[in-house]
Amino acid sequence: MFLPLHDSNPRRHIPFPFVNYGLIAVTIAVFAVQAMLPPAAFDQAAINFGMIPIVVRDLYPQPVPWLPDWANLVTYAFLHADWLHLLTNMLFLWVFGDNIEDALGHAKYLVFYLACAVLAALAHLGFNLEGNGPLLGASGAVAGVMGAYIVLFPHARVFVLARIVIPIPLPVPAFWMLGFWIATQLFYVVIGSDEPVAWWAHLGGFAAGVVLAPLMKRRAVPLWGGR
Structure with a gap:
């Protein structure tokens, strides 16, 4: 229903968010390699490096013998199912990630x-727990960035492309835009949506961002800012 285009929230502590841009570049590069693979190899890469619950729980052998089971808890976030999946995640990361890197610092932002x-x-x-399909995509990590944004910069204006009758850009407070997003995720969890979307990963990532951001932010960065 909407896409963020940019925000009116200037950085105050760093001149260039190279970690955020680096994450975007690496994620796009990984998918570019994926996209060049034949379909069977593309699917195998998803199995090898996606997060499969029964593999992480050691109920089924790791497809890549040299890769520790826990490593898939990270590698899955750099894989995507298709270009739309990738570009949507990277757009949200582009809009919100630079301010969170600014608020935390480069090293802490990467850890975050x-x-x-x-x-x-x-x-x-x-x-x-018994899932045998691979979880793919940066959505959970990006949801964490969005969770951090809602507690650090809820009053910042975010310009979103909203489809009312025709798509038009509208400036809205980050709290309302991100609040609507998380409410949508909760709605689909409650109704038990059958769509192939990892709603719980979105909710878990968002909650992680809400909790971790106040603990990891610079002392000079207040909560509930963005005015």
Whole structure:
């Protein structure tokens, strides 16, 4: 129903968010390699490096013998099912990630992003203990960035492309835009949606961001800012 285009939230502590841009570049590069694979190899890469609950729980052998079971809690976040899946995640990361890197610092932001990926995967695993399909995508980690944004910059204006009658850009407070997003995820969990979307990973990543951001932010960065 909407896509973020940009925000009116200037960085105050770093001149260039190279970690955020690096994560975007690496994720796109990984998918570019995926996209060049024949269909069978593409699917095998998803099995090898996606997060499969029964593999992480050691109920089924790891497809890549040299890869520890826990490593899939991270590697899955750099794989995507298709270009739309990739570009949607990267758009959200582009809009919101630079300010979270600014608020945390470069090194802490990288740790934060990977931690949100892991916690999102664990949330998915917790509600899909017998799952035998691979979890793919940066959605959980990006949801963590969005969770951090809603507690650090809820008053910042986000310009979103909203489809009312025709798509038009609208400026809305981040709290309402991100609040609507998380409410949508909760709605689909409650109704038991059959869509192939990892709703629990989104919720787990978002919750991780809400909890971790206040603990990891710079002292000079207040909560509930963005005015």
